[in-house]
Amino acid sequence: MDQEGQPLLSKEFQQVLLATASGNNSSWTERTVSNNESTDAVKHDLTLGQNEVFDLDPLSFDKWVPFLRNTLDKNQLDPVIDELENSVEDNFQGLELQLLQDSQINDKLETSIDEIANIQDMVQDTLSSEISKFQMKLSESANELIVKKQMYVNNKKISLKISEATILITKVVRILELSSRCQELITERKFFKVLQNLDSLEKLYLQEFKNYNFQFLIEIYNSIPFLQKVTKDECINLIRNSLNSNLGKNLIKVGQEFMAIYENELLPQWLETRTKMKLTNFKFNSPVEISMRDETSLAKLNLNEFFQLDDFHDSIMIFQSLNELNSLSSEFSKEYELRKTKLLYPLIWKKNKTVTYQMNSLLRGTGASPGVAGHDASSDDVFTQSLSLPFLQDYFLKILGFLLYDINLNKATEFTLVNNDYNSTNEFWDGLMDRLSPYLKYFIDEKLETETDMIKFKDFLCLCVAILENFKLNIEPLYKILVSIFEKFCSVSLRAFNDEFQILLNDDDFMPLSINDKTLYDKVLKICWMKEDEHLHLPDPTSEEPFSVILPFSPLYPMTCTLAKKTYSRITAFLSIFYRHELHTLNNILIKAMDDIFNDIVNKKIRSKLESTSREEIAQILINLDYFIIAAKEFSNFMTRENILQNSDMEIQLSSIKHLAESRKLAETKLIELIDSKISDILETIEIDWQTREIRQDPDISIIDLAQFLEMMFASTLQNLPYSVQTLLIFREFDSLTRQFMDILLHDTPSIITHESIINFEIDINYLKGIIPRIFPSTPGIIDSNGYQSPMTPSTPTFPNANSVDAPTLFENNIKSLEATFMELKQCIELLKAQGKGYNEPEIRLRKYSRIRKEDAALLLSKIERSATSKDGANNDDNSTMDSSSIFNPESANGTDSNASRIAKFFNRS
Known part of the structure; x- marks a missing residue:
């Protein structure tokens, strides 16, 4: 029983036990378990089944297994055994006594005991025999x-x-296979795998056969360095073959392909995009x-x-695994240097320094460019002889x-092959350009002649620059x-400009430009730069x-303006697409080129015409120069914009x-000199009779000739x-x-002159003075006070100073100023006519003779002394005129040059 008083043996298990004990007699088992039948019945049953009491069915025991397993799982085996014993005692109590009291059973027991004894003896004998x-x-x-x-152990x-x-044989075979495979891989040019197999072969031999004295294996092992050397040599040959294939004609194809794409x-x-998006300020x-x-x-x-x-x-991996990268770099550098030398031919890549120095010294002495050997037809320098545009493009x-x-x-x-020199390509390129630059300069200076070739060569090199720049x-x-x-392009453009300008x-006819076509007139105005305050009077369109x-x-002027603009456009177009760097230098070249056009060509050639x-x-040259100055100024403004x-x-x-x-x-001076010379020539023809006694009316x-000349010249x-x-x-x-007439009056007159003369x-003099209003430039289209029409044509440019509201006043002032130049001469004539009367009186002298110097008055009065005042009066007049001064120049009134300077100052001209 367990702690709760419940039976440990279930009813079902008890039935199984009883059934097993009764030889599977279910009725007996049930009566036994129920304890409801009498002992006699049990005895009867035992009698009936006495032959079967001890016959236990093994299968019956199998029925115990689940119950026993359950008991074991619950750890209740000992209590169950105790309960079984108690149950046996409860269920079979008194049964033994009953069995002993049964005679039949006893007999059978005795018989059975004897049989059992016999059986025991038989068993013992049998067992003994069997044991033996x-x-x-x-x-x-x-x-x-x-x-x-023992056989197994053996x-x-x-x-x-x-x-x-x-x-061992397998490993030997493996070594043989590796050796054979190395040979095959070398033949197949799979050198890195060769090296891997050699490494495996070496490791396998050292690990497994180092202590064996197998001669053929030793020979195989000793062949490893040789195979490594063969592998390295083959790698070098492989690199050579690679350089042969990549550095042959393929290089030109690569250059052509890149150039074609660019x-x-x-x-x-880009040109299409730049035009559409108006990005003209940005270069390619x-x-x-x-x-x-x-x-x-x-x-x-x-x-x-x-x-x-x-x-x-592959080669790098091979030499790297052999720790011989330096050796590879060295071999590669030697081979690469040979390739460069072959590649750059006919340019000599490296020269002896002494020879180069002597050559450069010789070339400097002959004016040739340093570094270029003999730029002449007989030169031995193959590269110089080969210079041409197609050759340089291919090169x-x-x-x-x-x-x-x-x-x-x-x-x-x-950068393994160049020992991590990240600038190696640039170093080569810089060295090449050092060698190549003198040849290129020589080619540009001596062989690049036409503008077409220059543009072609420029475009080609600019694309090269773009490619190189993109690759750093x-x-x-x-x-x-x-x-x-x-x-050079600017120089050639200047030569072309010079040739055309000379033509x-x-x-040029050095005459004002006459235009009879309105369309041509509009074109000329668009081409030429005019004065800011210039107004053209055009004919009435109606x-x-x-x-x-x-x-x-x-x-000459409009055609030169056109030529200058075309030249400038052509030069700037040369720069418009590619040139992006050193713009200050390019701008200075451009400015110098245009300066040379206006100075070295236009100015100097026109100046030679003076x-x-x-x-x-x-006069026409002076007018043209005036406009060329305007053109140069406007061109400066245009270039600034x-x-x-x-x-x-x-x-x-x-x-x-x-x-x-x-x-x-200079043109002004030259014109003045010519006019002065002409007037002097005319004056030399004038002969005045100072001894006449007749008075002329005309x-x-x-x-008259002199006056007509002046009118014609200025008109x-x-x-x-x-x-x-x-x-x-x-x-x-x-x-x-007037100065020359004063000189005539003072110095070319005889000692005595008549009153009539x-x-x-x-x-x-009054006649000459009278032509002033007719020759002085007045407002075009206006009739002056003398009824004289201005000689300027209706289309002549006029300026605010001459055409403004104050033009008549300006004209009158200029007339008065010009007439004032006759003042000194007029006073001398009045002095002679008055024979010096009143000259000694300061008031009269200052009013009537303020322009006459004392010494001039004395000289003049001496010429009419016999018919005029006394000598003393003349001396007094002389003293009275010592402090007289000129209206224009208080300091001095001497000389033609001083008067010209004074007048220039008057009109604010330097």
Whole structure:
């Protein structure tokens, strides 16, 4: 029973036990378990089944297993056994006594005991016999076992040795296979695998056969260094073969491919985009252009598609695993240097320093460029003899291909072959340009002649520069060559300008430009730079009269302006697409070129024309120079606005403006000298009769000729001169004229002059004075006070100073100022006519004779002494005029030059 008083044996288990005990008699079992039947019944049953009491069915015990297992799982086996014993005692109590009291059973028990005894003896005998046999068999078996065990041990030793021999043979075979495989791989040029197999072979031998004295294995092992050397040699040969395939004609193809993509795809795409988006300020290969490139075109520029470098990777891995990268680098450098030398032929890559120094010294002595051997037809320098545009293009394509190959090789091998020199390509390129630059400069200076070739060569090199710049190579040396090409282009453009300008100058008629076509007139106005305050009086468009305009300058001016603009456009177009660097240098070259056009060509050639003795030609040259100064100034402003530096704060002023102004002054001086010379020549023809006793009513014929000359000259020859120049010349000439008449009166007259001659002289001077209003430039289209129409044509440019509201006042003031030049001469005539009366009185002298110097008055009065005042009066008059001064120059009134300076100062001219 358990702690809770519940039976540990279930009813079902008890039935199984009873059934087993009764020989599977279920009725008995049930009666026994129920304890409801009498002892007699039990006895009866036992009697009936006495032969079966001890017959236990093994299968019945199997029924106990689940219950016993359950009991074991619950750890209740001991209580169950105790309960079973108690149950036996409870259920079979008294049964033993009953059985002993039964006679039949007792008899059977006795009989059974005897039988059991016999059986026991038989069993003992049988067992003894069996044990003896078993012992004999066991001894035999033990002996057999020992023998077999000994055989097994022997066999096991043999088997182990066989296994060891098998393993050894397998390893030997493996070594033989590795050795054989190495040979095959060398033949197949799979050198890295060769090295791997050799490494495996070496490790296998050292681990397994180092202590064995197998001669053939020793020989195989000793062959490893040889195979390694063969592998290294084959790798070097492989690199040589790779260089042969990549550095042959393939380089030019690579250069051509890159150049074609840049020239035929990237450049046209950019030019189209730049036009559409109005990005004219941005050049090709600028960051803006690069950012807008077509990815399809860029994909074609993958260097890995052009060069095969697998052999280099294998070689590097092989030598790296052998720890001999330095050896590979050394061998590669030697081979690469040979390739460079062959590649650069006919350029000599390396020269003896002493020879180079001597050659450069010799070339400097002959004026040749340093570094270039003998630039002449007999030169032994093959490269110099080969110089031509096609040759240089092919040469640069080859160099470009090599540079791209070198860049790709170094990057692909992580600069292993060049000992981590990340600037190796640039160093080679810089060294090459050092050698090549003198030849290129010589080619540009001596062989690059036409503008077409210059543009072609420039475009080619600019594309090379763009490619090199994109691959981070130094473009400065090559860009300097491009600057030299630009300088040469400017020089050739200047020569072309010079030739055309010389033709224009020779064909120019040095006459004002007459235009009868309105369309042509509009074109001329667009081409030429005019004065800011210049106004052209055009014919009335409603008039039926034909269109006719006369411009002050000659045809040379508009044609030169056109030529200058075309030259400038051509030069700037040369720079417009590619040139992005050193813009200050390029701008200075451009400014110098335009300065040379206006100074060295236009100014100097026009200045040479000033040797002419034609007043009309000199006058027209002066007018042209006046406009060329305007053109130079306006061109300076134009270049300032359109400067290639794109700098709005920059100001450009051509120095030729100053030189043109100097030439203009020279032209003025030359014109004055010619007019002075002509007037002097005319004055030399004038003969005044100072002894006459007759009074003329009209001026002398020579005076009339002089007046007509002056009228004609200022009305026609000088009519188109600038207003200020005309005024200056008129003042200058009349001042000179009055001075010369003063000299005649003072020094070319006899000692005694008649009163009649003085009156005739006054008539001549008054006639000359009277032409002043007719020759002085007045407002065009206005009739002056004398009824004289201004000689200027209706189309003649006029200026505010001459055409403003105050023009009549200005005209009157100029007339009065010009007439004042006759004041001194007029006072001398009055002094002679009055025979010096009143001269000694200060008031009269200051009022009537303020311009006459004391010594001049004394000289004049001495010439009429006999018929005039006394000598003493003359002396008094002389003293009274000592402090007289000129109205224009208080300091001095002497000389033609001083008067010209005074008049120039009066009109604010330097």
